[in-house]
Amino acid sequence: MTTAPRTYPSYAIGAVGAVLLRGSEILLVKRRYPPGRGKWSIPGGAIEPGEKLVEAARRELREETGLDAEPLGILWVLNNVVYDAKGKVLYHYVIVDVLFDSSTIKGELKPGGDVEDAAWMSIDEAVARGDVSRTVKKLIERIKKHGVTVVPVEGVDFESTQA
Numbered sequence: 001m002t003t004a005p006r007t008y009p010s011y012a013i014g015a016v017g018a019v020l021l022r023g024s025e026i027l028l029v030k031r032r033y034p035p036g037r038g039k040w041s042i043p044g045g046a047i048e049p050g051e052k053l054v055e056a057a058r059r060e061l062r063e064e065t066g067l068d069a070e071p072l073g074i075l076w077v078l079n080n081v082v083y084d085a086k087g088k089v090l091y092h093y094v095i096v097d098v099l100f101d102s103s104t105i106k107g108e109l110k111p112g113g114d115v116e117d118a119a120w121m122s123i124d125e126a127v128a129r130g131d132v133s134r135t136v137k138k139l140i141e142r143i144k145k146h147g148v149t150v151v152p153v154e155g156v157d158f159e160s161t162q163a
Helices: 053-065 123-128 134-146
Strands: 013-022 025-031 044-046 067-083 089-107 115-122
Touching: 013 053, 013 067, 025 053, 025 123, 025 134, 044 053, 044 089, 053 067, 053 089, 053 115, 067 134, 115 123, 123 134
Parallel strands: 013 089
Antiparallel strands: 013 025, 013 044, 025 115, 067 089
């Protein structure tokens, strides 16, 4: 099976983010690789073929932070396009952010997979820092403006045996 290139893609790549909020803190990871290398971001990554949204978000949460939790629903969908210096699409991800229930956290926080670090950060600190991704800042702005509301995950994934 051939996979689409992540840089200069022919089409948008489906991805997930795993959002964990605990009081006035948000769980963030420091990216080891582009896009966003060296930036603090939401744990997440590309959806693997055949993988359900919640399964993908949960897998990314475990791989990147060592934590597991129960999903509450879809918090946000972001069409993230990054252009190169010549204006050509360098990266294009459609990211579905899944909110997890912080009261159900299991495991021990430790960075793994393709991240350098994982930490709880205050929301105010995340907004103020220069090394937090713009997508995290947009998510925090959305939460401050609209509160935390989710679309339930039941029925979101559809499977078919027909082409």
